[in-house]
Amino acid sequence: MQVDTPVLETRGLTKSFRGFTAVDSVDLCVQEGHVHALIGPNGAGKTTVFNLLTKFLPPTRGEILYRGEAITTLKPNEIARRGIVRSFQISAVFAHMTALENVRVALQRRLGTSFHFWKSARTLNVLDERALALLDEVGLAAYAHTLTTEMPYGRKRALEVATTLALDPSVMLLDEPTQGMGAEDVDRIVALIKRVSVGRTVLMVEHNLSVVSRLCDRITVLARGAILAEGDYAMVSSDPRVREAYMGREAPEPDALEVRA
Amino acid sequence: MSQPIDTAAGALPSAVAARRRRERLRHGAFYLALLALGLVAPLFVYPVFLMKILCFALFACAFNLLLGYVGLLSFGHAAFLATGGYVTGYLLASHPGLTPELGILAGTLAATVLGALFGVLSIRRQGIYFAMVTLALAQLVFFGYLQAPFTGGEDGLHGVARGELFGVISLRGNLSMYYFVFGVFLLGFLLIWRTVHSPFGQVLKAIRENEPRAVSLGYNADAYKLVAFVISAALAGLAGATKTLVFQLASLTDAHWHMSGEVILMTLLGGVGTLFGPLVGASLVVSLQHMLAQSPLGNWVDVVLGAIFVLCVLSFRSGIVGEAVKLYRKNFK
Numbered sequence: 001m002q003v004d005t006p007v008l009e010t011r012g013l014t015k016s017f018r019g020f021t022a023v024d025s026v027d028l029c030v031q032e033g034h035v036h037a038l039i040g041p042n043g044a045g046k047t048t049v050f051n052l053l054t055k056f057l058p059p060t061r062g063e064i065l066y067r068g069e070a071i072t073t074l075k076p077n078e079i080a081r082r083g084i085v086r087s088f089q090i091s092a093v094f095a096h097m098t099a100l101e102n103v104r105v106a107l108q109r110r111l112g113t114s115f116h117f118w119k120s121a122r123t124l125n126v127l128d129e130r131a132l133a134l135l136d137e138v139g140l141a142a143y144a145h146t147l148t149t150e151m152p153y154g155r156k157r158a159l160e161v162a163t164t165l166a167l168d169p170s171v172m173l174l175d176e177p178t179q180g181m182g183a184e185d186v187d188r189i190v191a192l193i194k195r196v197s198v199g200r201t202v203l204m205v206e207h208n209l210s211v212v213s214r215l216c217d218r219i220t221v222l223a224r225g226a227i228l229a230e231g232d233y234a235m236v237s238s239d240p241r242v243r244e245a246y247m248g249r250e251a252p253e254p255d256a257l258e259v260r261a
Numbered sequence: 262m263s264q265p266i267d268t269a270a271g272a273l274p275s276a277v278a279a280r281r282r283r284e285r286l287r288h289g290a291f292y293l294a295l296l297a298l299g300l301v302a303p304l305f306v307y308p309v310f311l312m313k314i315l316c317f318a319l320f321a322c323a324f325n326l327l328l329g330y331v332g333l334l335s336f337g338h339a340a341f342l343a344t345g346g347y348v349t350g351y352l353l354a355s356h357p358g359l360t361p362e363l364g365i366l367a368g369t370l371a372a373t374v375l376g377a378l379f380g381v382l383s384i385r386r387q388g389i390y391f392a393m394v395t396l397a398l399a400q401l402v403f404f405g406y407l408q409a410p411f412t413g414g415e416d417g418l419h420g421v422a423r424g425e426l427f428g429v430i431s432l433r434g435n436l437s438m439y440y441f442v443f444g445v446f447l448l449g450f451l452l453i454w455r456t457v458h459s460p461f462g463q464v465l466k467a468i469r470e471n472e473p474r475a476v477s478l479g480y481n482a483d484a485y486k487l488v489a490f491v492i493s494a495a496l497a498g499l500a501g502a503t504k505t506l507v508f509q510l511a512s513l514t515d516a517h518w519h520m521s522g523e524v525i526l527m528t529l530l531g532g533v534g535t536l537f538g539p540l541v542g543a544s545l546v547v548s549l550q551h552m553l554a555q556s557p558l559g560n561w562v563d564v565v566l567g568a569i570f571v572l573c574v575l576s577f578r579s580g581i582v583g584e585a586v587k588l589y590r591k592n593f594k
Contacts, residue, residue, distance in 0.1 A: 077479050080479035085477060088473065088474065093471070094466070094467050094471055097467070105478065114460055114464050115485070116459060117459045117461035118456075119461075120455070121463055167478065167479065
């Protein structure tokens with residue numbers, strides 16, 4: 001692991017909605033190989049930062065750099081091709097496709113035949129082996145031929161991870177990966193993220209502080225659109241400003257101020 | 262492409278594999294029966310009526326590719342139908358030496374180009390805005406055809422000769438014309454079937470299911486939608502071109518926004534997002550129009566069709582074929 005190599009960096013990142021500044025000059029720096037968490041009270045601008053990083057929102061001001069290269073003006077599908085892949089707050093799966101097909105859609109872009117409307121879909125069967133291996137990696141081999149809409153919620157999130165892994169991303173951006181899960185599912189997803197983050201860089205927005213303490217190397221606390229504190233869990237959790245802004249109201253509520261793509 | 266790996270090896274439980282095999286057999290039998298029906302139908306039913314159904318069915322199938330498999334509601338498909346018809350009609354009427362298949366090819370090509378133009382201008386819009394942009398563009402095309410000298414304006418374009426297919430087979434007889442139209446329909450239908458079940462179709466499905474996710478996997482959703490739009494426009498043009506050859510005329514009715522509405526009606530009635538829905542819907546609408554026109558209810562055709570449409574949308578939303586498929590799944594699995 002190379003230390004002090006920023007993989008993802010923002011400089012003066014700002015987003016205003018009709019005069020309301022949701023994100024205010026954020027300088028974020030995610031190091032290679034880190035699991036980095038973005039936390040903060042409701043309405044702090046976490047999801048907005050997330051949507052700016054994934055290009056689902058255009059920034060009002062500021063720059064986003066990926067390995068030193070400006071990616072501020074790229075489209076969302078273009079950053080995916082460079083190895084930055086996001087997940088979504090609400091599980092983002094293709095509901096009327098089987099688990100296997102979900103993963104296969106992610107894999108098939110590499111074949112270079114995705115525009116070939118004259119070819120049989122059976123030409124995609126060459127990907128089945130790899131897709132099954134990915135499903136197995138997240139413990140879903142038994143669900144391979146199940147329609148995704150019939151799978152339990154926790155399993156859908158695992159499927160999303162498998163689909164993301166199919167692209168072999170160097171950076172994974174996870175939007176509240178454990179939201180809406182029971183304790184058992186949370187443990188499973190935490191173990192999964194820990195396993196798949198080896199050799200990758202992860203930036204996650206997360207409400208659940210126990211998840212953050214178990215997973216993350218570095219934590220950035222946002223409050224009112226700006227960075228309040230940054231450091232490891234021990235440092236951040238003992239910061240009195242963070243305690244004041246965040247710890248008092250741990251219970252998650254729907255984020256009224258945050259805009260979803 | 263390397264040798265496809267059989268999914269049954271290890272991955273697919275044998276029960277599932279067996280069920281799929283049975284299903285494929287049933288589907289095969291069903292397709293064969295339909296094909297046979299299509300081949301013998303003109304011996305029992307007036308061929309021109311059947312050809313009208315096939316042309317509208319192809320038009321509705323093309324429209325359904327967009328609405329059912331991409332989720333885009335175009336309100337301007339009449340423009341493609343009319344363009345196919347006018348270009349083919351004009352070329353065949355003014356160039357007596359031209360063979361009909363070349364005329365149809367030219368009409369289809371013109372609709373394809375127009376489709377690309379419409380698509381580029383509209384594809385970034387979502388939902389109702391997409392429908393409005395396509396409607397506005399189609400209205401522009403309508404008024405263009407109303408004024409253009411070669412369309413004959415309100416009188417229409419007449420005297421299109423059916424000619425000889427490849428310069429050899431005469432299409433003047435209704436029976437030979439029917440088999441040609443049936444062939445064209447099959448070709449269009451197979452292209453749609455292939456598109457839906459292709460690598461491209463898989464991406465389209467993913468985009469329809471969850472566009473942001475498909476984008477985050479690296480797919481440029483707009484480009485995929487555009488390709489689907491152009492295929493749809495091309496096939497709508499093919500339907501219009503063939504129809505012109507059948508009736509030996511092209512008229513403004515095809516370019517009118519009524520026609521864009523009618524194809525929505527056919528598709529929804531038959532079952533949107535099902536392969537056979539548009540075929541059933543088009544057959545039903547064309548037959549009803551034909552029957553009602555000859556009955557004392559003659560002037561009430563649109564009212565009756567409207568009532569049927571309302572009834573359909575209220576009581577069985579997935580259309581005739583959609584409901585039939587549900588019933589089949591409930592009883593045969």
